[in-house]
Amino acid sequence: MSSPANPSEQPSGSRAMPGFDDIDWSRAWLSPLAHRGQRWQKAALESYPAYLSTLNADARTEPRMTGRDKPLSFIAQDQLPAGASYEGHIAATGCVPTRHNLHDFFNGAMWFQYPRIKAALNARQAAEIDALGIGPIRGAARDALTLFDENAVLLACADPALAAALRAFDWRAVFIGHRTAWGRACEARIFGHALLEKLIAPYKACTGHAWIVEVEPAYFLAADTERRAILDREVSERLKTEAISSRCFTPLPVLGVPGWWPENEAHSFYDDPRVFRAGRRLRA
Structure with missing residues (x-):
């Protein structure tokens, strides 16, 4: 399946909607x-x-x-x-x-x-x-729960510096400075079903809402099913007890994840300010 001609833009409304065969x-x-x-x-x-x-x-x-x-x-x-x-x-x-x-x-x-x-x-x-x-x-809590359901990315991370850089919108640190940490001390797993639907036809600006889960380094030695079970258990327990709002998330342009998109092998991929933005927190 080919990507849009201009992957920094969302596909136009005239484009045929993707289906199951896509x-x-x-x-x-x-x-x-x-x-x-x-x-x-x-x-x-x-x-x-x-x-x-x-x-x-x-x-x-x-x-x-x-x-x-x-x-x-x-x-x-x-x-x-x-x-x-x-x-x-x-x-x-x-x-x-x-x-x-x-x-x-x-x-x-x-x-x-x-x-x-x-x-x-x-x-x-x-x-x-x-x-x-x-x-x-719906109210702030229901909006945040819906945001999680539709657009969350579970970010398992054993590297506090990478997590801090993500929260600070320091994209070059996240994706270049800490690039070798991806897969070894950090990984992204998409949970939001609306986000998965969007990614049937990927475009550069497609952004998820990262929910950071602190894990031990041993997490990355576990099999895939065990990792998924760990996230399922730990995140569900947090959702039962913690207050939730939109501030619990941090944006994550998903095609920037190392290994997920060939074009991000070039560091210049991350220089696009329309996608890798400074963010309200940094501007403030």
């Missing part, structure tokens, strides 16, 4: 999902009913629980009762309304990749709805 499982951010995702992709290309059936077969063989300990399952979007909130319905019934599109495809995948995080988010979202109801304004 998924490139060799991308670094998608390869952790490939084993399950390729089966789901095949079913999605067959039909909507086949797709839902495949998701539910996985939910039966690998049970997951939603925010209020209801067994996870997937239903067609039109089965969501009129007036019901999406998050509240999932918490109360375990049923995730799922459309036949990439956005919900990746949302479903995260219920299997990081089940504890998804359940913790769902529980917090449902609690916010119970307390405040459904209105035109």
